Amino acid sequence: MTAPLRIGIAGLGTVGGGVLKVLERHAELLAGRTGRRMVVTAVSARTRSRDRGVDLSAARWYEDAVALAADPDVDVVVELIGGSEGVAREVCETALSRGKHVVTANKALLAIHGTGLARLAEENGVALSFEAAVAGGIPVIKGLREGLAANCVTEVHGILNGTCNYILTEMRETGREFGDVLAEAQKLGYAEADPSFDIDGVDAAHKLAILTSVAFGCAVDFDAVHIEGIRHISALDIEYASELGFRIKLLGIARRSDGGVEQRVHPAMVPVSSPIATVDGVFNAVVAEGDFVERVTFVGRGAGAGPTASAVVADLVDIARGRVSHAFGVPSGRLESVRAAPPEERRGAYYLRLMVVDRPGVIAEVAAALRDENVSMESFLQRGRAPGEAVPVVLTTHDTDEASMQRALASLSRLEAILEAPRLIRIERF
Structure with a gap:
């Protein structure tokens, strides 16, 4: 020996x-x-x-x-x-x-x-x-860097923060609001006393920046990650998501295209039929798309003493065996500097919740604001009536670009009948 x-x-x-x-x-x-x-x-x-x-x-x-x-x-x-x-x-x-x-x-x-x-x-x-x-005990770095080395990886997405996944799961299963579940998560040790890095998406963004580099062979670029957290997600949004056939997850998404690399962390609605929709509690999941292997999914505990220590010792085992790999899969001098695709270039569907005054003509005003930005509605939900009072109105859109959706949001915010900031959640159909 x-x-x-x-x-x-x-x-x-x-x-x-x-x-x-x-x-x-x-x-x-x-x-x-x-x-x-x-x-x-x-x-x-x-x-x-x-x-x-x-x-x-x-x-x-x-x-x-x-x-x-x-x-x-x-x-x-x-x-x-x-x-x-x-x-x-x-x-x-x-x-x-x-x-x-x-x-x-x-x-x-x-x-x-x-x-x-x-x-x-x-x-x-x-x-x-x-x-x-990244992802605690899940061997996702080795999986991407070595297991998928024969592939051109075009997309990586996943649930990268167990604290947020736990909170969103509990909100869905109990109907409680964000603040109540966060307090419980802190008592159970799933959330820090200052949970900002977790619930504001920063922790997931750190992990996504690393995954992006390993998956695509590009330089690590944390500043290019678009970051949104889950503070604004309400029990009402989760209830509507279920009614529409979705679940809400905080996702990290990295995609490579001819236009560059997009990196986004934000809440997203995913179809209940999607494998990632079933990953609940403190578990993490990472999905990679390769040209030969197609789709590969890694699921497991993303934090904690045992899973994280397991990953640390796995690296020590490689070193003890004399296996020294390039950290991000290729020599550092060959890590590409790629164009960061701006968030406004994202194209897809959207969920939108509005709190409006229940009076004649409001829906026409909403529809006009969307029409003016070429945003087309796919579905529309309004429960009950409360003339003269605030009621929630929920709609989903057909695929559109982010820039148009953001302009439509700005127009909606200026409407007198809209009583609070519109709540937007992107829909990702994996």
Whole structure:
């Protein structure tokens, strides 16, 4: 058996503790599969006295995670600190520049600095591995980069945030409003005390930017991602979606066409017959479209100590076996700079909910605002009557372009009979 793989772990929170447990519990199994032992020789954490359920007495403790990254007795640094700047970035850059492999679960760092880190890894002949950064325990990075290497991938879409998927699932199953379900998710540990990154779509956008680069061989471009969250989704919208044969999911969507690459994160209505519509709770799903394999779907737990630690250790196994791949599937110098397709070029159908004063002529005004922008209605719903009072009116459109739909929304917002901002949700028929 060859020399042990010496591991330094920066960050011993939920995921770091999970990694320690996997390495300890499966030490013999992993040694048998790689031909060498994996040994944690150094760790860095804020609190040294905390019981993590694993004996760390033989590991060197560092108050400074960057000093751990420079330790000559560490072969691979596992960065589990988080954040796109500061210590996390410095740890990764220090380790790579000193010829050490890096394994990270840090999607924010990769979404912002992934291309540069990949270049630094190549310059020093080491791996930059990040299976755990997208969709937790689902092997989607390896699936795209290696399993679908024979394909030209034209589209990747999926449910990339378990917190939002849980909230939308509970809203549908219980009829409760967004705020109530969010509070419950926080109590259960599915949502952070400050849930903004999750519910505003930023976390999913970080992951989508990484997936886009791996799928299409282009430079990571987080700034090109159109981002919308789920704060505005109401129980009423979810009820109408069911009546119309849809379910609402927060989706990340990346498509490549002759016009460039579009990257979008937003709530979408998907037909109940779509496989992705059945992915509920905290589960994630990623769907890839390849020219030879056609459609491939990955489903599993997208977060948590166990699934994320599993992905981290899978990367360590590759490194122990001597498998060093280009981080994004091709050499960093060949990552294309492609045109970012503007959101207004999106073409598809839309769901629109309006709160209007129930009086004669209102629907004609709505229809005229849509007609003036060449937006054609496909279906129309109005429940009951309440003359002179506010009532919801719901409609869906035939396929149209985003720019026309946004102009129509602006016109509708100016109508005196419209009592609150129109609620628009895109329809995606996968």
